[in-house]
Amino acid sequence: xxxxxxxxxxxxxxxxxxxxxxxxxxxxxxxxxxxxxxxxxxxxxxxxxxxxxxxxxxxxxxxxxxxxxxxxxxxxxxxxxxxxxxxxxxxxxxxxxxxxxxxxxxxxxxxxxxxxxxxxxxxxxxxxxxxxxxxxxxxxxxxxxxxxxxxxxxxxxxxxxxxxxxxxxxxxxxxxxxxxxxxxxxxxxxxxxxxxxxxxxxxxxxxxxxxxxxxxxxxxxxxxxxxxxxxxxxxxxxxxxxxxxxxxxxxxxxxxxxxxxxxxxxxxxxxxxxxxxxxxxxxxxxxxxxxxxxxxxxxxxxxxxxxxxxxxxxxxxxxxxxxxxxxxxxxxxxxxxxxxxxxxxxxxxxxxxxxxxxxxxxxxxxxxxxxxxxxxxxxxxxxxxxxxxxxxxxxxxxxx
Amino acid sequence: xxxxxxxxxxxxxxxxxxxxxxxxxxxxxxxxxxxxxxxxxxxxxxxxxxxxxxxxxxxxxxxxxxxxxxxxxxxxxxxxxxxxxxxxxxxxxxxxxxxxxxxxxxxxxxxxxxxxxxxxxxxxxxxxxxxxxxxxxxxxxxxxxxxxxxxxxxxxxxxxxxxxxxxxxxxxxxxxxxxxxxxxxxxxxxxxxxxxxxxxxxxxxxxxxxxxxxxxxxxxxxxxxxxxxxxxxxxxxxxxxxxxxxxxxxxxxxxxxxxxxxxxxxxxxxxxxxxxxxxxxxxxxxxxxxxxxxxxxxxxxxxxxxxxxxxxxxxxxxxxxxxxxxxxxxxxxxxxxxxxxxxxxxxxxxxxxxxxxxxxxxxxxxxxxxxxxxxxxxxx
Numbered sequence: 001x002x003x004x005x006x007x008x009x010x011x012x013x014x015x016x017x018x019x020x021x022x023x024x025x026x027x028x029x030x031x032x033x034x035x036x037x038x039x040x041x042x043x044x045x046x047x048x049x050x051x052x053x054x055x056x057x058x059x060x061x062x063x064x065x066x067x068x069x070x071x072x073x074x075x076x077x078x079x080x081x082x083x084x085x086x087x088x089x090x091x092x093x094x095x096x097x098x099x100x101x102x103x104x105x106x107x108x109x110x111x112x113x114x115x116x117x118x119x120x121x122x123x124x125x126x127x128x129x130x131x132x133x134x135x136x137x138x139x140x141x142x143x144x145x146x147x148x149x150x151x152x153x154x155x156x157x158x159x160x161x162x163x164x165x166x167x168x169x170x171x172x173x174x175x176x177x178x179x180x181x182x183x184x185x186x187x188x189x190x191x192x193x194x195x196x197x198x199x200x201x202x203x204x205x206x207x208x209x210x211x212x213x214x215x216x217x218x219x220x221x222x223x224x225x226x227x228x229x230x231x232x233x234x235x236x237x238x239x240x241x242x243x244x245x246x247x248x249x250x251x252x253x254x255x256x257x258x259x260x261x262x263x264x265x266x267x268x269x270x271x272x273x274x275x276x277x278x279x280x281x282x283x284x285x286x287x288x289x290x291x292x293x294x295x296x297x298x299x300x301x302x303x304x305x306x307x308x309x310x311x312x313x314x315x316x317x318x319x320x321x322x323x324x325x326x327x328x329x330x331x332x333x334x335x336x337x338x339x340x341x342x343x344x345x346x347x348x349x350x351x352x353x354x355x356x357x358x359x360x361x362x363x364x365x366x367x368x369x370x371x372x373x374x375x376x377x378x379x380x381x382x383x384x385x386x387x388x389x390x391x392x393x394x395x396x397x398x399x400x
Numbered sequence: 401x402x403x404x405x406x407x408x409x410x411x412x413x414x415x416x417x418x419x420x421x422x423x424x425x426x427x428x429x430x431x432x433x434x435x436x437x438x439x440x441x442x443x444x445x446x447x448x449x450x451x452x453x454x455x456x457x458x459x460x461x462x463x464x465x466x467x468x469x470x471x472x473x474x475x476x477x478x479x480x481x482x483x484x485x486x487x488x489x490x491x492x493x494x495x496x497x498x499x500x501x502x503x504x505x506x507x508x509x510x511x512x513x514x515x516x517x518x519x520x521x522x523x524x525x526x527x528x529x530x531x532x533x534x535x536x537x538x539x540x541x542x543x544x545x546x547x548x549x550x551x552x553x554x555x556x557x558x559x560x561x562x563x564x565x566x567x568x569x570x571x572x573x574x575x576x577x578x579x580x581x582x583x584x585x586x587x588x589x590x591x592x593x594x595x596x597x598x599x600x601x602x603x604x605x606x607x608x609x610x611x612x613x614x615x616x617x618x619x620x621x622x623x624x625x626x627x628x629x630x631x632x633x634x635x636x637x638x639x640x641x642x643x644x645x646x647x648x649x650x651x652x653x654x655x656x657x658x659x660x661x662x663x664x665x666x667x668x669x670x671x672x673x674x675x676x677x678x679x680x681x682x683x684x685x686x687x688x689x690x691x692x693x694x695x696x697x698x699x700x701x702x703x704x705x706x707x708x709x710x711x712x713x714x715x716x717x718x719x720x721x722x723x724x725x726x727x728x729x730x731x732x733x734x735x736x737x738x739x740x741x742x743x744x745x746x747x748x749x750x751x752x753x754x755x756x757x758x759x760x761x762x763x764x765x766x767x768x769x770x771x772x773x774x775x776x777x778x779x780x
Contacts, residue, residue, distance in 0.1 A: 034604040041608060048635045055634045126445045127438035128452050142760035143753050144715035147729055151753070154745030339620035346722055353622055366630040373623045374615075381618040 052367070059364075067363045068093070074358050076350050078266055089359055096355035097376055103269065103351065104338040104380070107276045111337060112330075114277060115284025122289050133285065140282035146343050149275040153347045156267040162258050171251055173259065179270050180252040183263035189243035193236040200231035207231075268349035272341065280337045284330065291326035292318065323395050331388035335381050342377075352376050467491050474498075483744065495744040496751050499735040503752065506571015506726045512563065516574040519551045523577045531766055544585060551578070567643055571726030573755065575645070579717040579727065583652040584710055590653065591660030592699075596690060598661065599668055609661075616658035621719050624651040629723040648720050656713050663705045667698035704774070707767035711760050718756075728752055 165175035252262025360369030470490025483492035558564035
């Protein structure tokens with residue numbers, strides 16, 4: 001005990017020395033250095049700013065964000081919200097942001113699933129599976145993403161036209177116009193079923209909390225899955241059936257030289273998504289593998305010795321510990337995927353970078369255009385960081 | 401004692417019915433045992449193995465058919481009819497036979513192309529020398545300066561009887577290597593200063609460094625490249641013009657500097673606090689402490705992640721394609737713009753990809769072996 005008590009002299013704050021105006025005083029040196037560095041950086045920026053203002057005047061380039069409310073006149077091939085070239089630049093840029101989000105969100109979900117599967121496959125006891133997963137990771141990570149995107153785009157463009165479209169599964173067509181999938185004709189009944197599903201999600205979560213609390217009291221484990229199945233599947237299906245069980249599938253059909261109906265995934269979006277998912281999955285696989293390997297072998301053995309089933313070992317013992325290692329690097333992979341989606345400009349998918357680039361070419365307002373790009377990405381990056389930090393704090397080891 | 405054993409023996413022999421001779425235990429060594437343990441250990445494993453084998457063999461056969469058996473290796477002067485007739489059943493390697501000089505050297509004058517070739521070899525030599533641990537000392541910086549100047553003289557020419565070649569004519573692999581290597585050579589010292597600044601006690605300097613790192617890391621490289629190509633001319637006084645390659649190079653240096661700074665900061669944080677305190681106790685000044693005690697240890701710790709970051713930059717230099725600089729990938733993409741060669745993108749991208757892969761794979765293997773070597777003392 002006596003060893004842990006600190007010397008009382010150390011607890012006292014160090015005495016304040018008066019500032020000596022001499023180079024040998026550390027604090028004086030610090031202040032001088034700071035003034036010097038800030039001064040130099042400030043002077044450089046002042047000089048650049050002065051040049052910029054002068055150049056803008058000479059070249060008669062307008063400044064300010066007034067152009068946002070002018071008519072854009074730029075055509076956009078795919079858009080989540082209704083858009084026509086007569087809309088404003090603001091709306092065009094908004095379409096770009098939504099397109100960026102569309103590819104990033106879908107990409108993050110798919111890359112996480114694929115990456116986790118490959119990461120686990122690399123640890124498989126099956127030699128062939130582990131080796132193939134290893135080769136995949138090594139090859140995909142050693143090729144530039146832009147090259148992969150151009151490669152996939154070249155392959156998609158080299159596909160036959162709609163009349164000779166590849167038809168791997170009934171109703172799915174792959175041609176140089178893109179990928180066509182059968183799609184449900186959206187009915188109000190589906191919306192209600194989706195609402196019921198969301199309500200079921202909340203209900204399941206509440207029941208799980210209730211069951212946990214009860215288990216804490218009497219030690220009796222309760223089954224959650226029957227209630228979950230009922231709330232998540234049974235009720236939505238019942239709602240859908242009660243509304244007349246409408247069911248029309250919109251099948252893509254070849255009419256003349258092109259397809260009608262179905263859900264069209266454009267070659268640009270498909271190539272971008274494919275490239276981003278395959279590339280990022282290679283990195284995620286390594287993170288998942290490292291995370292699982294980071295759990296000491298003794299933890300597996302101890303869990304087995306307690307009589308847990310293999311599935312429970314993974315769910316209750318290994319995964320919670322592995323996630324702590326996995327989540328921080330995973331965050332930066334999600335950020336990378338979002339930032340890499342800007343490579344869309346190279347294959348003609350109109351994301352925010354592509355549309356802002358066209359905007360700045362049309363209006364000549366380069367500074368505003370690039371400021372918008374940077375602002376959008378900084379916002380997305382910060383949002384992902386905040387969310388993942390919140391999640392990380394939730395799963396982090398609670399220490400004393 | 402003997403009595404008891406006898407009883408048991410008797411008991412067993414009575415109970416045992418005459419049975420068939422037992423088979424010997426399964427082999428645990430040898431190729432068959434290996435196969436059983438690693439490929440056919442269970443029903444599921446067997447199914448997976450068979451499925452994968454089927455897919456691999458089918459795919460490999462298809463690849464050999466496409467890439468070797470049905471491939472066209474050369475065509476007479478740009479007559480790509482033979483390639484077109486394959487209709488995708490075979491590769492048209494003729495595009496590589498025809499365009500490989502263009503892909504490697506861009507529009508560099510044809511009879512002078514030995515100069516970029518030697519520059520590429522110098523780059524490779526420089527990488528190999530830097531990778532060897534016995535050269536990890538201060539003189540390495542001199543080797544770098546000498547090699548980079550030699551490359552500059554070779555590429556520009558104008559002396560020793562070599563005709564002058566303007567920078568606009570440079571292209572291909574050498575541009576990729578220049579962007580990556582010069583980027584690293586300038587970004588590395590910058591990143592050390594920024595990392596030190598970020599851990600500094602001086603608030604103004606710390607804030608500047610944090611702002612720089614976080615702003616750069618929050619935006620994609622493309623936006624910086626756009627900035628370099630569109631906005632940079634506005635920043636300079638009238639009449640002063642910096643060529644496009646240099647502007648892209650500056651953007652890459654600023655970008656790389658921010659990422660490397662985070663790697664270096666990791667090394668600075670990993671160094672035990674006692675090292676800093678011991679240096680202070682010896683009465684060393686800040687720069688003596690940093691140069692003699694902190695950096696030599698911290699940088700050694702982060703060499704493997706530094707190599708990984710460098711692989712990332714090597715790949716990222718390909719993004720200059722978007723602002724129209726003639727690097728390896730741009731040269732490949734331009735080679736197939738000509739109508740006669742349109743549609744053979746897959747062959748060109750596979751070739752260009754192979755070149756990138758060789759460089760990145762070598763660096764990645766090197767980084768892994770280095771990591772194992774540097775961590776050897778930690779393993780039991």
